[in-house]
Amino acid sequence: MLIRTAAAAGPFNIPLLGSWEFIKLYLCDGDMARMYERLGARYGPVVFLRVAMDTPVVAIRTNETIKASREEASKDLQLGAIGGSYLYRQMSAWHNLGLSFAEGKNWHDNRRFTINTLGKLGFTRRKIEPLVAYECAMTAQKLTEAAGQPVDSHQILPAAALNSILQLLMSRRFELDDHQVLRMRSDSVTLFSIMAKIQTYLDFAPWLNKLAGKDSVSKELDRVMDTFYEFVDQVIAEHEETFNEDEEPRDLLDAYLAARSQGRTDQDLSRANLRVLMKDLIVGGLEGPYTTLSWLLLLLAEHRDVQQRVQDELDAVVGADRTPTIEDQHACPLTLAAIDETLRYATLTPFNRHFAAAGGATLQGYHIPAGSVILVDINSLHHDPDVWGDPDVFRPDRFLGEEGARLRPPGAWLRPEPALLSGGALQSHHAVPVRGGAAAEDDAAPAGRPAAYDRRPRATRSPCNPVRPW
Numbered sequence: 062m063l064i065r066t067a068a069a070a071g072p073f074n075i076p077l078l079g080s081w082e083f084i085k086l087y088l089c090d091g092d093m094a095r096m097y098e099r100l101g102a103r104y105g106p107v108v109f110l111r112v113a114m115d116t117p118v119v120a121i122r123t124n125e126t127i128k129a130s131r132e133e134a135s136k137d138l139q140l141g142a143i144g145g146s147y148l149y150r151q152m153s154a155w156h157n158l159g160l161s162f163a164e165g166k167n168w169h170d171n172r173r174f175t176i177n178t179l180g181k182l183g184f185t186r187r188k189i190e191p192l193v194a195y196e197c198a199m200t201a202q203k204l205t206e207a208a209g210q211p212v213d214s215h216q217i218l219p220a221a222a223l224n225s226i227l228q229l230l231m232s233r234r235f236e237l238d239d240h241q242v243l244r245m246r247s248d249s250v251t252l253f254s255i256m257a258k259i260q261t262y263l264d265f266a267p268w269l270n271k272l273a274g275k276d277s278v279s280k281e282l283d284r285v286m287d288t289f290y291e292f293v294d295q296v297i298a299e300h301e302e303t304f305n306e307d308e309e310p311r312d313l314l315d316a317y318l319a320a321r322s323q324g325r326t327d328q329d330l331s332r333a334n335l336r337v338l339m340k341d342l343i344v345g346g347l348e349g350p351y352t353t354l355s356w357l358l359l360l361l362a363e364h365r366d367v368q369q370r371v372q373d374e375l376d377a378v379v380g381a382d383r384t385p386t387i388e389d390q391h392a393c394p395l396t397l398a399a400i401d402e403t404l405r406y407a408t409l410t411p412f413n414r415h416f417a418a419a420g421g422a423t424l425q426g427y428h429i430p431a432g433s434v435i436l437v438d439i440n441s442l443h444h445d446p447d448v449w450g451d452p453d454v455f456r457p458d459r460f461l462g463e464e465g466a467r468l469r470p471p472g473a474w475l476r477p478e479p480a481l482l483s484g485g486a487l488q489s490h491h492a493v494p495v496r497g498g499a500a501a502e503d504d505a506a507p508a509g510r511p512a513a514y515d516r517r518p519r520a521t522r523s524p525c526n527p528v529r530p531w
């Protein structure tokens with residue numbers, strides 16, 4: 062009988078130091094997705110590695126294994142915890158606060174409060190529509206002003222993508238070129254790079270942080286989080302001054318203050334929790350929609366035939382005299398399929414935020430030790446040739462069924478803002494790629510994935526090139 066063990070299905074580990082693959086990755090700023098692609102081809106759907114102090118890391122790489130982890134092993138694995146790494150704890154302000162890096166009851170409470178309140182405030186309904194329509198108009202105006210000159214999407218899209226959700230969170234919006242939002246965007250790049258680190262020396266010797274200079278990763282993290290906290294603290298203070306508990310909450314922040322003033326004790330409603338929650342929502346609300354939009358514009362610029370078909374659809378359904386509405390989505394299957402395909406092809410988050418297995422388990426015959434860091438290799442799921450056939454081709458039609466109807470992708474990953482914002486921008490403008498500072502006039506997209514994305518280990522993957530509108 063063959064007994065498969067953790068050590069059998071992964072590369073060589075140096076005792077105490079961990080896998081040479083990880084050491085190389087961090088020393089050379091390598092591409093984690095490519096590393097797992099290589100290891101997966103060699104070791105199969107579950108890859109075992111170790112980081113320092115022999116901590117096991119398990120990467121799950123196929124749909125079947127994910128399904129099995131839910132069915133066979135979920136009870137034993139007890140996957141609730143986020144992993145407790147030094148940097149993750151720092152991101153939840155050391156006290157398990159906020160949403161993105163909290164765990165257990167606090168995570169559940171903050172999540173439920175946020176989803177319920179945003180639902181009541183109109184996130185999924187019509188309230189978001191005029192907010193996005195306004196951002197569409199502002200973005201289109203910027204593109205018109207560019208008069209065919211290249212536009213760096215990193216300069217105008219962050220605020221356009223963040224503003225609509227920011228108004229529901231705290232009744233604020235930024236001008237598209239506001240320096241504060243541009244600083245947040247540049248700091249969120251750093252934040253997501255730090256988030257990709259599975260482990261640092263601080264996990265074993267936290268005291269070293271006291272000795273480390275200002276370049277230590279933890280101090281860098283404090284610096285970038287302060288950019289968000291500076292803004293959040295100012296808005297919380299203003300809300301506390303103007304909050305009126307007899308009136309309907311203006312936004313999520315008011316709803317939190319209202320819950321606090323009712324003296325509720327069933328969940329943490331402290332100010333400290335509020336500022337971390339707001340920081341997490343701003344970081345998420347900035348990164349998700351903006352990166353999706355940047356990729357969509359880049360891919361449509363690279364695939365002008367698809368862009369033309371999307372524009373024809375928008376012309377037929379929306380026309381030129383009004384902005385797109387949420388209702389229009391039902392009549393725009395190709396536009397939605399282009400967004401679905403962008404999320405698959407570009408894979409915004411190549412890996413989940415890592416979480417820890419509290420218990421040991423057996424998964425498809427492999428032993429997963431307690432304390433393992435579990436990573437879902439979303440990139441490989443999105444590029445599995447057995448599932449997609451031609452995964453490295455950008456082909457929105459894969460999400461269209463007979464007679465052009467949209468097939469829903471696995472999981473409901475579509476949110477309204479990218480459809481409305483990109484629809485608005487593409488109604489009045491075309492996009493072409495810019496290579497080497499000049500617009501590339503050839504229509505042909507390079508085979509495989511576009512070369513120009515930031516391959517350094519980051520928790521999100523972001524395109525580099527600007528596009529030229531015309």
Ligand code: HEM
Nearest residue numbers: 160161226341342345346349350353410412413414476479
């Ligand atoms: C196109 C839009 C968006 C996309 C594609 C997107 C994508 C994602 C993904 C893939 C994750 C899971 C990451 C992981 O587990 O490692 C996530 C989590 C999260 N996102 Fe988004 N997101 C979008 C919009 C937003 C918006 C508008 C907000 C803010 C209101 C937001 C806030 C968050 C937060 C707080 C989390 C952590 C949730 C938790 O721990 O339960 N996202 N997002």
